[in-house]
Amino acid sequence: NAGVMQNPRHLVRRRGQEARLRCSPVKGHSHVYWYRQLPEEGLKFMVYLQKENIIDESGMPKERFSAEFPKEGPSILRIQQVVRGDSAAYFCASSPGTETALHFGNGTRLTVT
């Protein structure tokens, strides 16, 4: 059974470009979470999605960031007009339901030059 799959593993973007990060949850998991991790810091919650619905986006910056989890296909975290401060590791996690442990993907390391 494949775990959470994230791609790309590494992504380099110039300031002002768009970054698209993809996440395929564990088969059968309908809950997807995105976290951001800066160097030497813990994981900061960004957004929680279920199929076709955003449940909680309280950790997401109000501008430039968006997320979706369509009925078919992977979850997408989109960052428009990237800035240097967006450079971080972005982890996706999934779970089969609420109040259960999360399974993490390998992350996408975004570097903005």
Place this chain on the structure above:
Amino acid sequence: QKEVEQNSGPLSVPEGAIASLNCTYSDRVSQSFFWYRQYSGKSPELIMSIYSNGDKEDGRFTAQLNKASQYVSLLIRDSQPSDSATYLCAVLRPGANSKLTFGKGITLSVRP
């Protein structure tokens, strides 16, 4: 006050010793508690979960939970150099839309 605090660290212990990692949380209604291990440059990996007061043992790992004092700890017995990693404490409130909140992590180094 941060929701989940892991203040001590970095921690260095000799091989074979017991490593003790502590975590406190602020929300009394929290019900589920997890310890994740993260090697440098890698993703977090779940190593322990605990839901009720007391101790829970799994191999060399023991998780301890005290809801009255709002702390959860992780003991690693017979520490090995391969245990050298960052350990993240995570707390989950009850509720349909709850999300896992992480502490900053404690970096453990086991000296051969």
